[in-house]
Amino acid sequence: MSETATPKVGTKTACLLVIGNEILSGRTQDANIRAVAVALGAAGIRLDEVRVIPDVAETIISTLNTCRAHFDMVLTTGGIGPTHDDITAPCVARAFGVPLERHDETFRLLEATFAPGTFNTARQRMAMLPKGSIPIPNDVSAAPGFSIGNVHVMAGVPRIMRAMLRSLVPTLPGGAPLAMASWHSDTLREGDLADALSAVQDEFPALDLGSYPYERPDGRRGVALVAKGFDSEQVRRAGARLRTVIEGLGAVPIEGEPPA
Amino acid sequence: MSETATPKVGTKTACLLVIGNEILSGRTQDANIRAVAVALGAAGIRLDEVRVIPDVAETIISTLNTCRAHFDMVLTTGGIGPTHDDITAPCVARAFGVPLERHDETFRLLEATFAPGTFNTARQRMAMLPKGSIPIPNDVSAAPGFSIGNVHVMAGVPRIMRAMLRSLVPTLPGGAPLAMASWHSDTLREGDLADALSAVQDEFPALDLGSYPYERPDGRRGVALVAKGFDSEQVRRAGARLRTVIEGLGAVPIEGEPPA
Structure with a gap:
């Protein structure tokens, strides 16, 4: 994160990490890069780099640490669902050297969403956030993204990602629009x-x-x-x-x- | 590039660099990542990372040198046209420490394509390739891409990129398809x-x-x-x-x- 006390207009830089084997295998056409680019530009933030990386823990952690040191902020998409390949939250925790812990408000929100008996262990994982995170709410799904330091973690499903982006962008330090x-x-x-x-x-x-x-x-x-x-x-x-x-x-x- | 003498099936790795401000600003929806991913997968090559980077010489050169050391091969799209922001070829030359020189066969091919008096200096730049490059022909445009070492440089316009990909992929070391x-x-x-x-x-x-x-x-x-x-x-x-x-x-x- 930039340490300058007086941010210059339009010079905040961002990097987007698209986390997901499905883009790298060609299964899925990316639909998030452009939406993020447009939303950041409108907020006076320059998207300087995008990296698409696989669902591999060491790659996610090292890329996160490289990029959060180099750019004013890092946004990520993908890997925050309930299945075995959804490893973004534990990787962010390891990158920041903090534990993953149950976020009680998110836990209660999720619990209230699912039918009785269906809020299983897999779904409860979506309430585990790196210690110190602030949830990024969205109006499509009960599972939130989260911000920690200058890293902002969002879902990969485009409709949910865009809902999180609408919550997130007004909280970012920006400037005059592109x-x-x-x-x-x-x-x-x-x-x-x-x-x-x-x-x-x-x-x-x-x-x-x-x-x-x-x-x-x-x-x-x-x-x-x-x-x-x-x-x-x-x-x-x-x-x-x-x-x-x-x-x-x-x-x-x-x-x-x-x-x- | 991997130095193993006996390549393992399906383990060659590739990185794609998408070079272009137009993707990062959100002006243009990317249409190349998926086409490259699918073509490489079919050739038994694993696309392990994609980076979208701006038309900035130092960024292009350092990213190229990082990625060509780390992956078996690097493919690039964008930045090989005739205008001032088309700087991929000189950047590749600098990354490899070789001069940019006129590729005579390409020069003659381009010269024959344009109407008399319109093959101006800007267009002649498209025949300047890093010394030692092998052109990647395409059946849409007279201006070729090129390969040097394990780096393969293609156009950004999707129709031309796909034509270059069809020429390039059969020349790459691959394996059983994905x-x-x-x-x-x-x-x-x-x-x-x-x-x-x-x-x-x-x-x-x-x-x-x-x-x-x-x-x-x-x-x-x-x-x-x-x-x-x-x-x-x-x-x-x-x-x-x-x-x-x-x-x-x-x-x-x-x-x-x-x-x-």
């Missing part, structure tokens, strides 16, 4: 505008300028130009320059992103 | 089967057993049980056991994955 300006043109190619785009990047070194080729369903191919950054006034000015880049090449600029 | 067996049931919950599933995992320690809750469009909720591994006979036997786990809980087992 601003974005984009223009596209159906007749441009990346190789035609590379020099002009590079010149705009030099004018706005604090922004992230990108060009993204696209193909419309009817086969027309073009390029989208995007300026992003945490200074909305600079982004606005860079967006105006992107428009002139397209016009300067004799093409028709269209505001915004091309239709998906 | 086998998978799955059963699901619309009336099960994860917490009901955790103990029984854990017992099956203990019977097959070399396999990866997972349970995945799902919800059908009509609201019915169930769980899919999946056994995966590189020993197809063991996977077949584990699959049969998963069926009996579901039956033992009084539910109806359905073979395969639930409909998406």
Whole structure:
């Protein structure tokens, strides 16, 4: 975690750990990375890295410790259910060197959710949190995520993850939201505008300028130009320059992103 | 890269680096991780980690050097186009300590593709490869990916990436394909089967057993049980056991994955 007393706007950094063999085997298409990226950006936090790692305790622990030292915060998804491969909570406890203990409020919440006789040992495990954790509630499932230090642990099921993200993000130290300006043109190619785009990047070194080729369903191919950054006034000015880049090449600029 | 003389079946490991600010900002939904995971699994290679990293030279170089030492092979996507943020090739050259040089065959291929007068400096950059690289051809675009040592560099545009993957994968050292067996049931919950599933995992320690809750469009909720591994006979036997786990809980087992 950063030790600076006065956080700079838009410079808090985050790393997301996607914990789960099902992404690495190709069984499951990831649906969480983008949701986390968008929610953090809107809160003025820069997602600087994502790692997808398997359900292997030593890997989870060492990756957690590397990343929580390197980034201002770490978010994780996956591995907090009731089955044998759900090992995120004990791994976080080991990474922090604290015991896993029953969180009484969570235990009672879970107990009240399940039908009599079905709140078995496996389900009771979901109330075991690293000592000192603060639950991350969600309105979909009774089992919470949890925060400890700068690590925030969420479920892997996308609907539950998004509900936890809505609870979590307002509690994070952020800043001005990520601003974005984009223009596209159906007749441009990346190789035609590379020099002009590079010149705009030099004018706005604090922004992230990108060009993204696209193909419309009817086969027309073009390029989208995007300026992003945490200074909305600079982004606005860079967006105006992107428009002139397209016009300067004799093409028709269209505001915004091309239709998906 | 592993130095063992006799590679064990199914134990080659791979890491995928997804290079691109557009994934980290949430602008773009990743569509490459799963395609790479499936193609490697089919070739008997285990995808052990994915990292999504930004278009920052020092980050790309240090991540490449860490990962190519740790895994048998590293695949990358993104950053090989003609614009200022396409810096993967020079970063790979720096990571390997070799110069970037014009690859003549690629230069001629590109030159022949573009209309007279449009093969400008930006486009010529796509023929600059790290010294000693072998191009990865593709049937969509004239600009190739490339392999150097155990690092394999591909485009980020999904259609071009998949074409490169088709060229690349048959050249990689692999083994027996990843086998998978799955059963699901619309009336099960994860917490009901955790103990029984854990017992099956203990019977097959070399396999990866997972349970995945799902919800059908009509609201019915169930769980899919999946056994995966590189020993197809063991996977077949584990699959049969998963069926009996579901039956033992009084539910109806359905073979395969639930409909998406």
